[in-house]
Amino acid sequence: MRAHDIVEGVPTVTADDPVAAAVRLMARTRLPGLIVVDTRSVPTAVLPGTQVLRMTVPRSHQAHPSLARTIDEPHADLFWSELGDRTVGECLPDRPERLAVIAQDATLLEAAALMGRARSPLLAVVGDDGRLLGGVVLGRLLAALSQASPEG
């Protein structure tokens, strides 16, 4: 099996989309991450779900976890709604990591190795022109590997 055998259509966001909309999209679709594309549908970032969630946490609380403990409960529930119109692009890491992108003919072993290395439960699958074809998610990859295994 290869990546194109387990690729699935995934909704994407652009750097101009509001963070709040991106997080809601992920919550609604139950995806383990989000792919950011440019106007040509070329992936510019593949964000693990935890890093999308991180966009919603005020920077001061990211660096000083003890601060999060000082926020009282009702306010802690609402921090998300204070995002305003911050965009995905504004929240992307300053130093982008290696893109979790694979070619459609990549093997499952390549996909698994990249997921582990990039710590991303979502990979962007691209065609020869670099444009997004879809995503490979951890659950689907595990299921495929589980079936391939004789004891599965």
Place this chain on the structure above:
Amino acid sequence: MRAHDIVEGVPTVTADDPVAAAVRLMARTRLPGLIVVDTRSVPTAVLPGTQVLRMTVPRSHQAHPSLARTIDEPHADLFWSELGDRTVGECLPDRPERLAVIAQDATLLEAAALMGRARSPLLAVVGDDGRLLGGVVLGRLLAALSQASPEG
């Protein structure tokens, strides 16, 4: 809301369990990670799904991704079945990272901050005695935050 409001029962593994069984457990339960506990039910590791998957990838391929590309397709599908009886404990990272563990009275902001920092879509929730009460998963946390938000 606090962690105990969104905690759920999650299956666990011990360091003595075979990696193959741990991966199958994750595939079957669709959990985004696994919690490793000791004989007293105290969490000793919280593994993001990508790191559980990584346990199945031969070390040589983790370090040299180009090697994965040289493995032919049928063999690439079967690498998983060659794990033999390697245990979870043998595959844990040499230098354990900060445990993704929170107290049951942690706020959702604390939970979100820790998930983002630890890059773990699964948190272990413990009682005052340090024993595991259950897990908080990214999807459930997102849903709770989404409901709490006025625009949700």
